Amino acid sequence: MELPIDYMTLRVIWWLLMGVLLIGFAIMDGYALGTLATLPFVAKTDEERRAVINTVSATWEGNQVWLILGGGAIFAAWPFVYAVSFSGFYLAMFLVLSALILRPVGFKYRSKRPGKAWRNNWDWALFVGGFVPALVFGVAVGNVLQGAPFSLDSDLRITYHDQFLGGLLGLFSPFTVLCGLTSVAMLLLQGATWVSLKIEKGALRDRAITYGVYAALAVIVLFALGGVYLAYGGLGFKVVGDIAADGPSNPRNAEVVKEAGAWLLNYGKYPWMIAAPVLGFVGALLALLGLKIKADPWAFIGSSIGVLGIIGSVGVSMFPIILPSTVDARSSLLVWTASSSHTTLFIMLGVTLVFLPIVLLYTAWVYKVLFGRIEVKALKTNPDLY
Template sequence: MILHELIDYQTLRLIWWLILGVLLIGFAVTDGFDLGVGILLPFVARKDTERRVAINTIGPVWEGNQVWLILGGGAVFAAWPPLYAVSFSGFYLAMFAVLLALILRPVAFKYRSKRESARWRGNWDIALFIGGFVPSLIFGVAVGNVLQGVPFRFDPADMRIFYEGTFFGLLNPYALLCGLLSVAMLTMHGAAWLVLKSSGPVAERARGYGSVAAFLVIVLFALGGVFLAFGVSGYTISSAIVTDGPSNPLLKTAAQDGSWLANYATYPWMLIAPVAGFLGAIATLIAIRARLEIGTLLFSKLSIFGIISTVGVSMFPFILPSSIDPKSSLTVWDASSSHLTLFIMLVVTAIFLPLIVAYTAWVYKVLWGKVDEKQVTDKSGHAY
């Protein structure tokens, strides 16, 4: 038996769908609080020393956290080539805006304290806010558009991809609702991190803003579900589903005539995802008011896990539906790389992903403890 046949093609596709979800959740629960701190920076810190406290809670870890985004992009590129091709071409301007915003972050971290000028530092603080707010909003808007279907199609003759949407077409009401939910979710997470890692006025203000953000997560997540039930049509596959066939989306028949909530009736265990999203946000709100610092961060992570998982299980087996040609929609079963490619990548991931997790855990253990004003004003030069 050939080695890669130890795991059948169907199982490998499912495993890589799960791995993609793990990487996206990993990015949201790690780099998510970095983005949230950037969003909160103008509000929780009112003087330069306080802003430095907030920045130094994420300064030593943001680069490592961003690795999860790179891993997610790499996984899409290697494991789901059609998904990468459609999403990065169709969302090109949106992704470019995200890239510009993310580029602002490292520049702001490095240059903010190079001059004592209040105006100079204030401008870089604005850059950090943009670097947190813009990606948070656009990622959510992208998810909202994916749930509604993206205007792309494949040419049957040569499988060329044609994207027929516009940038401003992405800014529809439901997508903007998802964008606001994303901003609220990561703001809540950023506040949970500041409550744990800072002290004094910064932590107190973060507690207040975090409470508001957690409440908004509950409301917006509920509104998103209502909208999904009554305002957004899901997609269904009407032909036989071949789970181990070639990666050709056009071999199936699909239509936009279902509901994204149908999976919960078929597989009741999937309700774990939205329940975790709601309970995590509710528990975060309670914990942050009760000053349970570690609990607040853990419950915030639970909410993020639940919200992102809800999208995945609601759409399964679709990963990118087409609004203009449902037959071109990409699913778990017809948009992956080859059997051998998925197996080799799985072996590599099984070796290196645990190392990344272990190293990350060690870094957080070394950096454990609160950041205070005395540390950032120390003349040793180790603080941002």
């Protein structure tokens, strides 16, 4: 049976949807990660820390949906990507999940006892739950850009090479650390703009704004350094030869070679793609301006635009490559060679068109209901607050 959408178009649609889910997670759960990463520094007293925690306590669980959907989309739409990345970066993912587990545990146990040491320890646990995922996610993106040491044999079995301590320490290099710091700064900005939007006016909000200004400046500088590194640091991959964009999925049907500066070739081939890095800088500048003049909604919107632009820049720079191999040119994973079947992508697209709007509408309704600032005095009168 001939499907109404051709295979090539479906692959591009699912590449875009994967980007949407990753950006959605970075924006929606990113402010929770960034908020917790600033917790020990922005809030000075126990009441202030409780107030900061309660800016995210009502919404963080729902925001996890974006992470689950992203993982599910990779599993269903890009099975080769899922198999290679989840097996090769297993310890890094375990580290992220361990840190994320600290978040709900910290929320529930922090106020169970009144002792200062008890609460301070849980505050630092919440900090780890915000900072570590932000850092590791950025490091992971850096490793995708510099390539992973894997190969696929003729039966498509995966082999990883040069994996020191299970690949965990091997993930860290000067460039990947730069990407990790960019991710941390980006989510700290997202968290600071969220706190300034949700906390009542006063000293606590002012401190969040101050940290947000520093984070915005760091985003601009680090993102620019990342671009310079891609241009002159010897990184980059490109596809060699012709590939049937509507052909069967087999990673070994394409060849990818390493070439310095190749990640920037798409901007000459498709000039409209320059919009992604421009949005990264414009969003950070808008957030910086919004924080300076205390226009909280505009600061948060600007930060979110910056997230969209920074993550979008990675996607458009790499297209059509998803994960290049540094040890075997024919094992690299591409949009055209690593997807599920034509029928599978079509059926999943139909399901997505039904359920994704429901998720978006429900999320919008939740935020409408929970709209408003957290007041410190409410911590003493509202039993629903942590």
